[in-house]
Amino acid sequence: xxxxxxxxxxxxxxxxxxxxxxxxxxxxxxxxxxxxxxxxxxxxxxxxxxxxxxxxxxxxxxxxxxxxxxxxxxxxxxxxxxxxxxxxxxxxxxxxxxxxxxxxxxxxxxxxxxxxxxxxxxxxxxxxxxxxxxxxxxxxxxxxxxxxxxxxxxxxxxxxxxxxxxxxxxxxxxxxxxxxxxxxxxxxxxxxxxxxxxxxxxxxxxxxxxxxxxxxxxxxxxxxxxxxxxxxxxxxxxxxxxxxxxxxxxxxxxxxxxxxxxxxxxxxxxxxxxxxxxxxxxxxxxxxxxxxxxxxxxxxxxxxxxxxxxx
Amino acid sequence: xxxxxxxxxxxxxxxxxxxxxxxxxxxxxxxxxxxxxxxxxxxxxxxxxxxxxxxxxxxxxxxxxxxxxxxxxxxxxxxxxxxxxxxxxxxxxxxxxxxxxxxxxxxxxxxxxxxxxxxxxxxxxxxxxxxxxxxxxxxxxxxxxxxxxxxxxxxxxxxxxxxxxxxxxxxxxxxxxxxxxxxxxxxxxxxxxxxxxxxxxxxxxxxxxxxxxxxxxxxxxxxxxxxxxxxxxxxxxxxxxxxxxxxxxxxxxxxxxxxxxxxxxxxxxxxxxxxxxxxxxxxxxxxxxxxxxxxxxxxxxxxxxxxxxxxxxxxxxxxxxxxxxxxxxxxxxxxxxxxxxxxxxxxxxxxxxxxxxxxxxxxxxxxxxxxxxxxxxxxxxxxxxxxxxxxxxxxxxxxxxxxxxxxxxxxxxxxxxxxxxxxxxxxxxxxxxxxxxxxxxxxxxxxxxxxxxxxxxxxxxxxxxxxxxxxxxxxxxxxxxxxxxxxxxxxxxxxxxxxxxxxxxxxxxxxxxxxxxxxxxxxxxxxxxxxxxxxxxxxxxxxxxxxxxxxxxxxxxxxxxxxxxxxxxxxxxxxxxxxxxxxxxxxxxxxxxxxxxxxxxx
Numbered sequence: 001x002x003x004x005x006x007x008x009x010x011x012x013x014x015x016x017x018x019x020x021x022x023x024x025x026x027x028x029x030x031x032x033x034x035x036x037x038x039x040x041x042x043x044x045x046x047x048x049x050x051x052x053x054x055x056x057x058x059x060x061x062x063x064x065x066x067x068x069x070x071x072x073x074x075x076x077x078x079x080x081x082x083x084x085x086x087x088x089x090x091x092x093x094x095x096x097x098x099x100x101x102x103x104x105x106x107x108x109x110x111x112x113x114x115x116x117x118x119x120x121x122x123x124x125x126x127x128x129x130x131x132x133x134x135x136x137x138x139x140x141x142x143x144x145x146x147x148x149x150x151x152x153x154x155x156x157x158x159x160x161x162x163x164x165x166x167x168x169x170x171x172x173x174x175x176x177x178x179x180x181x182x183x184x185x186x187x188x189x190x191x192x193x194x195x196x197x198x199x200x201x202x203x204x205x206x207x208x209x210x211x212x213x214x215x216x217x218x219x220x221x222x223x224x225x226x227x228x229x230x231x232x233x234x235x236x237x238x239x240x241x242x243x244x245x246x247x248x249x250x251x252x253x254x255x256x257x258x259x260x261x262x263x264x265x266x267x268x269x270x271x272x273x274x275x276x277x278x279x280x281x282x283x284x285x286x287x288x289x290x291x292x293x294x295x296x297x298x299x300x301x302x303x304x305x306x307x308x309x310x311x
Numbered sequence: 312x313x314x315x316x317x318x319x320x321x322x323x324x325x326x327x328x329x330x331x332x333x334x335x336x337x338x339x340x341x342x343x344x345x346x347x348x349x350x351x352x353x354x355x356x357x358x359x360x361x362x363x364x365x366x367x368x369x370x371x372x373x374x375x376x377x378x379x380x381x382x383x384x385x386x387x388x389x390x391x392x393x394x395x396x397x398x399x400x401x402x403x404x405x406x407x408x409x410x411x412x413x414x415x416x417x418x419x420x421x422x423x424x425x426x427x428x429x430x431x432x433x434x435x436x437x438x439x440x441x442x443x444x445x446x447x448x449x450x451x452x453x454x455x456x457x458x459x460x461x462x463x464x465x466x467x468x469x470x471x472x473x474x475x476x477x478x479x480x481x482x483x484x485x486x487x488x489x490x491x492x493x494x495x496x497x498x499x500x501x502x503x504x505x506x507x508x509x510x511x512x513x514x515x516x517x518x519x520x521x522x523x524x525x526x527x528x529x530x531x532x533x534x535x536x537x538x539x540x541x542x543x544x545x546x547x548x549x550x551x552x553x554x555x556x557x558x559x560x561x562x563x564x565x566x567x568x569x570x571x572x573x574x575x576x577x578x579x580x581x582x583x584x585x586x587x588x589x590x591x592x593x594x595x596x597x598x599x600x601x602x603x604x605x606x607x608x609x610x611x612x613x614x615x616x617x618x619x620x621x622x623x624x625x626x627x628x629x630x631x632x633x634x635x636x637x638x639x640x641x642x643x644x645x646x647x648x649x650x651x652x653x654x655x656x657x658x659x660x661x662x663x664x665x666x667x668x669x670x671x672x673x674x675x676x677x678x679x680x681x682x683x684x685x686x687x688x689x690x691x692x693x694x695x696x697x698x699x700x701x702x703x704x705x706x707x708x709x710x711x712x713x714x715x716x717x718x719x720x721x722x723x724x725x726x727x728x729x730x731x732x733x734x735x736x737x738x739x740x741x742x743x744x745x746x747x748x749x750x751x752x753x754x755x756x757x758x759x760x761x762x763x764x765x766x767x768x769x770x771x772x773x774x775x776x777x778x779x780x781x782x783x784x785x786x787x788x789x790x791x792x793x794x795x796x797x798x799x800x801x802x803x804x805x806x807x808x809x810x811x812x813x814x815x816x817x818x819x820x821x822x823x824x825x826x827x828x829x830x831x832x833x834x835x836x837x838x839x840x841x842x843x844x845x846x847x848x849x850x851x852x853x854x855x856x857x858x859x860x861x862x863x864x865x866x867x868x869x870x871x872x873x874x875x876x877x878x879x880x881x882x883x884x885x886x887x888x889x890x891x892x893x894x895x896x897x898x899x900x901x902x903x904x905x906x907x908x909x910x911x912x913x
Contacts, residue, residue: 030753034768063723063749066597078757079768084746086596086758088589089619095553095586099593099601100746102577103551107597107746125589128582283577290572300716302573303545307709309487310532311359 025059028052033082038073043194043220043230044141048080050200051110054208055083057201066107068097070122072114073148074141074220091121094129094138101136102280108208109136115156116146119175123155130186130213132279137207137214140177141194143222144229151225158264161226177217178260182253182272188214189256189272194221195234196241199268206270212278219265233265244269331519333386334474335394337414338466339407342370342379345463346403350381351704352467352484357385358533358706359480361524365817366535366704367393367897370643378406382414383704387524391817393703395899399473400438401466402428403445412438422469424462441515443469445507452506453499461503468507475520478508530709536674536700536814540630541566543678544602546712548719549628550576552602553590555583558642559698560606560632567602584612588629592616595625596758598721598745600686604630604694607640610652617691618657621783623758623767624732624741626685626692628678633697633813635895644895645699647813648864650873653693654842660780662787664692665842669816672707674700677839679715686719688786689743695841697863699897700814725749730765731756732779738789739782791843799851801827801834807911808855809835809890812862812874815898819861822903833907841874849882857911859890861903866891 031052038044055065065083069075071090078085088096097111118126118140129138145163146152152165156177160169181189188210192203200218207214219230231237244267249255256272294302336353338346350366357364367382384394396416401423402408408421408428415421421438423430424445434440449462464485471481485504489497534542541563544552550571554564567578581587584605591603605613610631620627633649635641653665664684668677674696685692728751729744744756757767762779764770799808801823811819816837826833836851838844852858862872866889871879875889890906892898 033755061749062753062755063747066746068593079759082753083755084748085755086593086623087760088592089615089760092585092589092616095581095589096593096596098579098586099551099553099590099595100597102579102590103594103599103601104597104747124582125586128586283572283579287572287575287577291575294573298713298716299548299574299718300546300712303542303716304712306542306570307532307712310534310538311355311530311709 023061025056026061028056030062031055031082032080034079036080037076039224041223042073043143043222044074044077046194046197047112047139047141047200047218047220048077050197050204051081053201054204058205058208060108064106064108066097066100066104066109068100068109068111069093070113070117071148072117072146073143073222074112074114075117077112091117092125093117094122094125097136097138098129098132098134101134102283105280105284110208111136111138113138113140114147115140115142115144115154115177119155119177119180126180127184130181130184130215133185133187133212133276135212135278135280137204137210137216139204139207139216139218141218141220142177143220143226144174145222145226147222147225163225176260177215178271179257181215181217182257182260186215186272187212187274187276188270189217189260190215190270191217191219191260191266191268193219193230193233193241193265193268195219195230195236196268199241203269210273211275230265233268239265241265242267244271327517328475329517329519330522332388332522333384333390334399334519334521335382335384335397336399336401336470337380337382337397337411338401339378339380339411340403340463342377344379344403346379346381348488349463349467349470350383352481352488353383353385353470354704354706355484355533356476356480357383358531359484360477361526361529361531362387362521362706363390363524363526364533364704364706365390365393367699368702370702378410380407380411385521387522391821392900393897395901399470401470403462404428422466422473443510445469448506448510449503453502461499464500464503465507468504469510471504472508472511473515473518475518531706532709533704533706534671535562535702535704536668536671536696537562537632537702538566539671539674540678540694540696541570543675544628544682545570545574546675546710546716547679547682548717549600549602549682550574551591551594551599552578552604553581553587553594554578554603554605555581555587555609557584557606557609559634559701560604560609560630562701563604563630563632584609585616588613588616588627592620592625592627595620595627596623596743596745598723598747600626600628600682600719602628602630604632606632606634606698607636607642608638610649610656614652614657617663618659618661619760620691621657621661621663622760622762624689624783625743625758626689628681628685628692628694630694630696632701633695635893641895643698645697645814645863645897646893646895647697647815647862648873648893649695650812650841650864650877653695654877660784662784663690663842664688664787664790665695666692667695667813667839667841668700669813669837669839670707671700671703671705673839675707675710676715679717682717682719684790688740688790690783690786693842695813697814703814721745721747723747725751728752728754729756731758731767732763732765732782734765734778734782736782739785740789787843791840791846794840794843794845796845796847796851797836797838799834799836802832803834803851804854805832805834806855807831807833807857807859807907808852809833809903809907810838810858810860810874810878811835812838812841815861815863818898818900818903821900822907825900825904826907838874841877844877844881848878849884852882852884852886856886858884858887859907859910860887861890861898863893863898864891865893
């Protein structure tokens with residue numbers, strides 16, 4: 001029988017490893033690829049640096065990480081990471097990442113997206129990837145504006161935000177990403193902001209360790225087109241960084257929804273986290289139950305049984 | 312057709328027994344009557360009797376009910392089409408009778424249910440009418456609780472008697488079909504069958520025996536085109552797919568969803584067409600060469616992502632079971648109007664491979680070929696079939712599965728270094744190194760839709776764009792150079808050459824047979840590789856005065872169908888002309904013959 005989707009592939013140890021076969025964790029220099037093309041001062045730099053830190057801290061190897069994105073400023077991310085990655089089409093990073101996740105249980109699958117990519121053109125996929133609880137981590141770097149196309153209204157732009165497509169101020173009600181994620185069935189929902197590096201790292205690490213679809217809503221300021229958007233969440237700019245209260249029960253969906261509904265800047269940290277079977281696990285279960293009926297048979301013999309009924 | 316059914320009333324007495332080589336039976340009723348089941352039993356029986364068989368069916372696009380037909384042609388020699396005209400019409404309702412009498416040849420037999428059909432006197436001279444109260448006799452045989460249920464099996468018994476079919480084989484087929492929780496279902500089916508079989512209406516004047524097959528001793532399998540594709544992909548080693556339901560593609564995803572778990576694979580039903588193609592590409596990127604598929608508008612939705620797979624050089628198989636378009640079009644009818652979107656769909660210069668199987672057997676073997684081309688050239692491969700081939704049942708020699716089945720488990724052996732878009736690669740063909748593979752020089756590839764340098768990093772350089780465009784083009788040219796020329800059906804020189812592609816091979820060949828029998832100089836070729844084309848077609852064309860491209864699509868603004876336009880563009884040959892139709896039905900042999908005659912005169 002050929003190797004199944006649920007078996008972890010065996011990766012041979014390379015000749016360059018130490019005599020004991022142990023590999024050292026990667027250094028930042030080994031993880032960094034192209035110099036980021038973001039504007040100086042962009043919040044995305046911080047998230048990239050903390051992704052490197054997470055890889056260093058958790059001793060993840062190049063070949064074990066897959067960094068996937070769609071289109072937008074944030075979605076340039078994979079080019080800056082020295083690991084297997086894909087820069088896919090606008091809005092569709094999640095189904096692409098789902099294909100990787102469902103066929104390769106041995107990989108850490110990270111998707112990086114922006115507010116337009118994830119909630120506007122990719123809105124349908126956000127709903128269904130969360131609902132199916134496909135194992136991966138999605139970090140949405142939300143700047144509340146379209147940056148790559150230079151200042152148009154985004155689905156998270158607040159009412160009244162003046163952009164080139166709403167010169168009089170945005171008139172459409174914005175999406176609240178955390179509320180939406182909870183409502184459609186995401187099993188891990190957290191908020192963080194690029195201006196608090198330690199919090200970003202802790203949140204990404206918790207997300208990575210979650211067995212399921214983990215969604216990190218990360219505020220990331222666009223200094224070119226929406227400067228000061230997140231000052232109210234930044235103590236250095238006179239704002240307040242309020243963490244999720246210690247008393248909050250992260251498994252209480254209604255409490256999480258209520259917390260997510262707080263006025264901006266709201267609370268930061270894990271809002272919601274429940275353990276429920278992933279689609280990956282459910283598909284593996286289906287496979288195990290079918291395969292148990294064909295133990296010892298080669299693939300062609302299984303197909304032969306089907307053909308015998310088509311004579 | 313030699314030794315066919317006579318059907319003319321004889322001067323009374325016992326029914327005589329005639330030997331025939333083949334028979335075309337059309338069953339007309341409503342879609343919930345189980346007429347597909349009768350046709351399926353007949354097709355399967357023919358397959359088990361080593362006979363050739365081909366079927367044709369129509370299904371209404373309504374949710375439940377509506378008129379529906381199933382036509383089956385069984386022969387002991389070669390069967391190329393489901394038949395222009397039926398020898399026997401079995402009709403359950405007045406609308407089936409009136410709507411399909413024209414499909415019956417003169418002097419053919421009408422078997423009708425007297426409970427629902429009143430024959431028209433003006434037709435009784437042209438066709439031999441045999442009336443049987445099928446509905447009430449079925450109720451009598453199996454007890455009349457469920458209205459009309461079982462009458463299809465009763466009718467199968469009548470047909471079995473009329474054509475002296477092998478009763479024990481049919482009983483076995485019924486047993487296989489109705490194995491289940493409730494044994495009374497099988498006993499009812501057998502009771503209905505035998506009631507039909509033992510009914511000898513007084514006006515049956517002739518019964519028939521189909522002569523022994525010319526292919527004695529060949530083990531056959533019987534399936535339709537959609538089934539053959541699903542199992543072909545499984546044999547090819549495909550273990551991941553993703554799709555969204557749409558007619559007539561849906562059967563393939565249903566089969567693969569059900570079957571892949573046996574092999575440790577998964578087929579995922581997605582939220583939409585775009586998610587499906589994206590998920591399949593993601594799995595291909597991850598090392599599991601994947602399939603997606605669709606029909607009609609679903610294909611249009613997938614084109615942006617297919618363009619990405621061309622740009623990023625990812626293997627992918629896209630099955631397109633064509634139906635009538637544009638837009639929602641004719642969801643349950645046949646057309647070959649997606650050749651343009653298969654070859655060119657999407658923005659930018661995005662060369663990809665297009666294959667078109669000609670019959671059900673091709674659907675099986677060419678699925679494997681599609682997977683292997685996608686893997687070798689790291690490119691999307693369109694697999695173009697249509698509603699006709701999807702639903703038509705054929706028998707073909709059982710494949711040697713031990714030889715045919717492939718294991719394409721990905722290889723993660725570390726590599727020293729890797730340039731995913733290496734411009735120096737021979738023929739432009741570069742391997743795909745999957746995630747999970749360690750690259751020892753520490754430089755990892757990015758699969759990208761942006762124009763890119765050899766490592767996959769973005770580049771807007773005019774020179775790079777031209778070189779990478781050429782790389783993507785050269786791969787397909789290299790593939791084209793390996794493709795075999797189609798065999799010429801008929802002599803290699805003559806007056807008219809017919810060129811076809813896809814599901815139309817049978818009627819085109821039968822048209823050639825008719826022309827040649829009448830002394831006309833007509834040959835045909837059939838293209839299975841549509842993009843790239845094999846090299847050297849011009850040498851075939853040069854042997855003929857006329858080259859007519861026969862397609863089920865519109866003649867277009869300039870008088871050529873979609874393949875016709877491609878051939879015109881490549882060969883600039885004024886003798887290439889189009890023979891086209893878009894009536895949503897398969898070609899009748901006589902339609903091709905008439906159009907060719909008219910065109911050749913001009």
